[in-house]
Amino acid sequence: xxxxxxxxxxxxxxxxxxxxxxxxxxxxxxxxxxxxxxxxxxxxxxxxxxxxxxxxxxxxxxxxxxxxxxxxxxxxxxxxxxxxxxxxxxxxxxxxxxxxxxxxxxxxxxxxxxxxxxxxxxxxxxxxxxxxxxxxxxxxxxxxxxxxxxxxxxxxxxxxxxxxxxxxxxxxxxxxxxxxxxxxxxxxxxxxxxxxxxxxxxxxxxxxxxxxxxxxxxxxxxxxxxxxxxxxxxxxxxxxxxxxxxxxxxxxxxxxx
Amino acid sequence: xxxxxxxxxxxxxxxxxxxxxxxxxxxxxxxxxxxxxxxxxxxxxxxxxxxxxxxxxxxxxxxxxxxxxxxxxxxxxxxxxxxxxxxxxxxxxxxxxxxxxxxxxxxxxxxxxxxxxxxxxxxxxxxxxxxxxxxxxxxxxxxxxxxxxxxxxxxxxxxxxxxxxxxxxxxxxxxxxxxxxxxxxxxxxxxxxxxxxxxxxxxxxxxxxxxxxxxxxxxxxxxxxxxxxxxxxxxxxxxxxxxxxxxxxxxxxxxxxxxxxxxxxxxxxxxxxxxxxxxxxxxxxxxxxxxxxxxxxxxxxxxxxxxxxxxxxxxxxxxxxxxxxxxxxxxxxxxxxxxxxxxxxxxxxxxxxxx
Numbered sequence: 001x002x003x004x005x006x007x008x009x010x011x012x013x014x015x016x017x018x019x020x021x022x023x024x025x026x027x028x029x030x031x032x033x034x035x036x037x038x039x040x041x042x043x044x045x046x047x048x049x050x051x052x053x054x055x056x057x058x059x060x061x062x063x064x065x066x067x068x069x070x071x072x073x074x075x076x077x078x079x080x081x082x083x084x085x086x087x088x089x090x091x092x093x094x095x096x097x098x099x100x101x102x103x104x105x106x107x108x109x110x111x112x113x114x115x116x117x118x119x120x121x122x123x124x125x126x127x128x129x130x131x132x133x134x135x136x137x138x139x140x141x142x143x144x145x146x147x148x149x150x151x152x153x154x155x156x157x158x159x160x161x162x163x164x165x166x167x168x169x170x171x172x173x174x175x176x177x178x179x180x181x182x183x184x185x186x187x188x189x190x191x192x193x194x195x196x197x198x199x200x201x202x203x204x205x206x207x208x209x210x211x212x213x214x215x216x217x218x219x220x221x222x223x224x225x226x227x228x229x230x231x232x233x234x235x236x237x238x239x240x241x242x243x244x245x246x247x248x249x250x251x252x253x254x255x256x257x
Numbered sequence: 258x259x260x261x262x263x264x265x266x267x268x269x270x271x272x273x274x275x276x277x278x279x280x281x282x283x284x285x286x287x288x289x290x291x292x293x294x295x296x297x298x299x300x301x302x303x304x305x306x307x308x309x310x311x312x313x314x315x316x317x318x319x320x321x322x323x324x325x326x327x328x329x330x331x332x333x334x335x336x337x338x339x340x341x342x343x344x345x346x347x348x349x350x351x352x353x354x355x356x357x358x359x360x361x362x363x364x365x366x367x368x369x370x371x372x373x374x375x376x377x378x379x380x381x382x383x384x385x386x387x388x389x390x391x392x393x394x395x396x397x398x399x400x401x402x403x404x405x406x407x408x409x410x411x412x413x414x415x416x417x418x419x420x421x422x423x424x425x426x427x428x429x430x431x432x433x434x435x436x437x438x439x440x441x442x443x444x445x446x447x448x449x450x451x452x453x454x455x456x457x458x459x460x461x462x463x464x465x466x467x468x469x470x471x472x473x474x475x476x477x478x479x480x481x482x483x484x485x486x487x488x489x490x491x492x493x494x495x496x497x498x499x500x501x502x503x504x505x506x507x508x509x510x511x512x513x514x515x516x517x518x519x520x521x522x523x524x525x526x527x528x529x530x531x532x533x534x535x536x537x538x539x540x541x542x543x544x545x546x547x548x549x550x551x552x553x554x555x556x557x558x559x560x561x562x563x564x565x566x567x568x569x570x571x572x573x574x575x576x577x578x579x580x581x582x583x584x585x586x587x588x589x590x591x592x593x594x595x596x597x598x599x600x601x602x603x604x605x606x607x608x609x610x611x612x
Contacts, residue, residue: 050505074508083500087359089553090495093266098499101492102508109556112264119263131263154507 001026001186002077002158006056007046009039016042019056020212022205024158029180029187031197031218034207035231040190041082041162043207047188048079048160060158074102078154080147080161092138092146093131096122099153121152124179140167148176152183159187165196174199198222198244206230219244274557277550281564288568289341292575293333297583298325305329331469339467339476339532340574341567344539346480346529348566349487349559350522351540352547356498356555357518358422364541365526367426368410368519369433370403374530376439377402379456383447395459396472396531403527406432411519420515421501461587462536464574476532483525484563490514491556498553536589538596539566545603569595 002024009017016039024030024047032040045051047058049065058065060076068076078099088095099121100114122128125145130138135146144167151159159180165173173193177200180187191197197204197218204221206214208230214221222244224235234249290302293309300308300321307317308329350365358367365371378399380386387398413428414420440460444453467473487494493514496504501511547562573591580586 048506050502070510071508074506079506081502081506083502088499089548091552093263094554097267098496098507101496106489115264115267122263128263132266
């Protein structure tokens with residue numbers, strides 16, 4: 001469970017996140033959605049402590065994030081960031097093995113059991129065949145799957161992902177998110193694609209300029225009345241066989257005024 | 258099946274590293290023995306080994322002359338040992354800096370520490386600075402210069418609160434240029450041609466200061482400690498080399514780690530520059546060589562780079578002593594001449610990989 005309240009962040013003089021509260025509940029997938037520049041990534045970075053809000057607090061399972069050591073925090077939260085790491089000469093297997101770091105003491109080296117965890121996590125994202133390849137030589141989608149495998153290898157109780165479906169083709173977009181769902185850990189995902197959010201998130205937080213516009217269970221938040229003014233695009237919602245789909249049309253064509 | 262493949266991949270890399278460590282250690286011992294035996298008076302490596310054995314453990318019969326023993330024990334062995342230490346130290350500091358600033362062209366002199374040491378050395382040679390330290394005047398003065406340079410870099414890099422890689426780079430370059438100018442000014446102001454030549458010789462690096470003295474002992478402790486430290490924190494270096502955000506999510510505070518590394522590397526480079534001047538290229542080329550043979554994880558790269566650096570520098574010192582014998586040429590000339598083609602090959606290969 002991650003509870004943030006009253007967190008803020010400003011770049012220069014402009015507040016991007018201003019006094020925001022979010023709660024990610026155990027066993028559920030929380031999606032952070034919103035248009036470009038609404039601060040989805042900034043909020044996620046506040047949640048895992050890469051940014052420290054001067055006001056408010058972030059609690060992980062009841063403990064203040066700022067009171068946890070970096071290693072303790074890494075054991076509770078695994079994060080998939082959008083950092084390429086394209087220059088590294090590590091192989092894929094070594095990259096995934098880095099995820100075991102938070103579980104090893106300073107003088108301890110990764111052992112056979114860690115190797116097995118790494119192998120299992122690579123298999124889970126369907127990337128076993130890449131094990132001996134150089135990470136830098138992978139395509140964007142392959143890298144993304146390897147980074148998710150590394151996060152899984154951390155065996156943390158919370159999983160945070162910043163646009164994990166970037167660079168992935170449609171099949172892997174769904175496979176990765178289905179995987180996240182199946183983990184039954186407490187997950188927070190930044191997503192661009194509202195239809196993916198509709199299908200895979202239990203709860204959503206919709207960010208607009210400066211703060212939370214709507215928060216709640218997915219069907220409540222994905223209301224065209226709420227979304228339309230925030231995204232500036234015409235939205236129709238179809239509920240087909242218990243699943244929810246959104247169709248988009250530019251407002252200017254439908255309504256030239 | 259899949260799991261087996263992955264664990265096999267990881268296991269093979271580990272075994273290959275062990276083999277390399279054994280091979281390189283043997284190569285270093287052989288190179289060292291040959292280096293001690295090479296010079297105006299040639300002594301066979303076997304005799305060298307027996308003299309060292311006799312000195313250390315009092316074993317074996319004496320089949321050599323007292324002058325031979327003096328040459329081996331008093332003159333050449335300390336020099337070869339200093340070469341091993343300096344070569345290993347330069348190589349591992351290069352590894353650390355390349356991880357810290359995430360740039361493959363980083364080397365131990367990036368932080369401007371050698372420029373500080375040069376200014377100190379120039380002050381000692383030209384104006385007799387640090388004369389109170391007796392036989393250690395030159396190295397003490399150089400070390401104080403290195404210390405001043407690293408403090409400056411440290412303060413500039415920290416001025417914004419966070420030690421980012423780009424700030425570290427800029428601080429190092431700025432301090433380096435300023436102190437380089439200081440050294441040139443000192444040479445110009447002294448007006449002594451002889452002094453200028455000595456400073457020049459020192460700037461290009463030499464192992465000529467090596468004796469059984471406190472300097473060698475300090476170098477051994479500091480450089481040995483640095484190698485051990487960098488090997489132990491290898492996993493953190495891996496994460497840092499991938500990126501700050503990655504390091505953070507893996508439970509490593511990147512700024513704090515970089516700060517700690519800055520202190521360790523500054524101390525190590527300060528000591529080795531004080532002992533041997535600025536020997537270029539070893540710290541730049543050897544890390545790449547090490548990565549090429551054992552892969553990227555620093556737990557393996559650091560010890561392998563240390564051994565490679567030691568072998569390379571001891572070899573270069575032999576060439577420096579022999580090439581224009583009886584005149585000795587600065588070792589930095591040799592390492593640059595040998596290092597440049599290496600670097601060009603690496604750049605070509607790097608280009609090939611990224612495409």
